[in-house]
Amino acid sequence: MSVFTGKQRMLNAYRGVFSDRVAVAPEFWFYYPAKVMGVDMIAFGREVPFHLALKKTFETFGCEGWGVAFGGPPNPQVSGVSTDRWVDAETLETRHLTRTPFGELTSVSRGTRDEPAWSIERPVKDFARDLPAWECVALGGNPEDLDPAGLLKARAEVGESYLLEAWLSVPFFDFLAGALDGGFEAGILLFSDPAMEPTLERLRERHTDYLVRLARAICTKTPYESLCIGCSWSCNSLLGPHLWRRWDKPGIRAVADEIHRHGRLLHVHFHGRCFETVADFAEIGLDCVCPFERPPGGDVVGREGLDTVARLLRGRTTVNGNVHTVETLIRGRPADARREVGEILGAFAGNPRIIVGTGDQVGRETPAENLHAMVDEAVRLSPAWRRG
Numbered sequence: 001m002s003v004f005t006g007k008q009r010m011l012n013a014y015r016g017v018f019s020d021r022v023a024v025a026p027e028f029w030f031y032y033p034a035k036v037m038g039v040d041m042i043a044f045g046r047e048v049p050f051h052l053a054l055k056k057t058f059e060t061f062g063c064e065g066w067g068v069a070f071g072g073p074p075n076p077q078v079s080g081v082s083t084d085r086w087v088d089a090e091t092l093e094t095r096h097l098t099r100t101p102f103g104e105l106t107s108v109s110r111g112t113r114d115e116p117a118w119s120i121e122r123p124v125k126d127f128a129r130d131l132p133a134w135e136c137v138a139l140g141g142n143p144e145d146l147d148p149a150g151l152l153k154a155r156a157e158v159g160e161s162y163l164l165e166a167w168l169s170v171p172f173f174d175f176l177a178g179a180l181d182g183g184f185e186a187g188i189l190l191f192s193d194p195a196m197e198p199t200l201e202r203l204r205e206r207h208t209d210y211l212v213r214l215a216r217a218i219c220t221k222t223p224y225e226s227l228c229i230g231c232s233w234s235c236n237s238l239l240g241p242h243l244w245r246r247w248d249k250p251g252i253r254a255v256a257d258e259i260h261r262h263g264r265l266l267h268v269h270f271h272g273r274c275f276e277t278v279a280d281f282a283e284i285g286l287d288c289v290c291p292f293e294r295p296p297g298g299d300v301v302g303r304e305g306l307d308t309v310a311r312l313l314r315g316r317t318t319v320n321g322n323v324h325t326v327e328t329l330i331r332g333r334p335a336d337a338r339r340e341v342g343e344i345l346g347a348f349a350g351n352p353r354i355i356v357g358t359g360d361q362v363g364r365e366t367p368a369e370n371l372h373a374m375v376d377e378a379v380r381l382s383p384a385w386r387r388g
Contacts, residue, residue, distance in 0.1 A: 125181045174234045224264070
């Protein structure tokens, strides 16, 4: 039997093709890679190349995985300066001043040695006043001017170790609400105001056009096989299916269509509850969605829930995830991890569109033996999964 690389196993799963065994892809992201690298979160965010930290972490556990590389077009209209201030021995505050032809924007973030940076002040305080400047910052560059050098370098450094994807952006609601002072709550108020619909429609069309053009540039200038759209609040648990279908689904569909025209793949990250929109994932033709979480964060409950997800996706979209990051991996034992892996592969027996992953980011408190058990059980059960 042929032996595949980590990257090949992931790509085969995205394409609905069997490999020698199932791909196993814990979502390590920030916390665990920082632990493996032996650095605090401030040093990790500022000094460690993200794609290389993931590479070391996936290789430490002998598993597959996915990560993203970032790249965007230049924007000569925008300049800025950042100033750091230590709030105390553990907390670093960074103040950003951004200058545009339409005015200045300020934002502030804080991070600690234990936690990644979070926003305490977002750039758009007065929507009418600050929107032109924010549009200039976020959408003012020309996607066709993308310099692919950084993306190509990261891809070469990762090689076949895992699936490195090109980052596109987040859906429209997250794109706009993430800039508003007040964040999610301010976004809900804005999107619930009927008087704002014409402005939001215009912005959504511009955001979609920008992402489609950026996807086209990445596909024509790089050999990246897969591109990724992330998620902050754009999910059933927070935004809800009605607003997601109204404001985010059309843009995701347009990007998927463009990427598929180039023969590439689209992976969408979708936190929390998902059952109300699982059929939409298949309708759009998303190649992979993660993480299909178990309760209380998600709504995919055990084997029965997994069976329903598999039925609703109709073999069109790959599932990545479902091992519980808290109850199973942090609080549980190796036997608990093995049980959930068994449920996942049982539900997808004979179905190549599965990646054994985690219900979002692996916490730093996670015992290594639980992660090793997750990987080992997936490898052990792979022959039965392939046979169906």
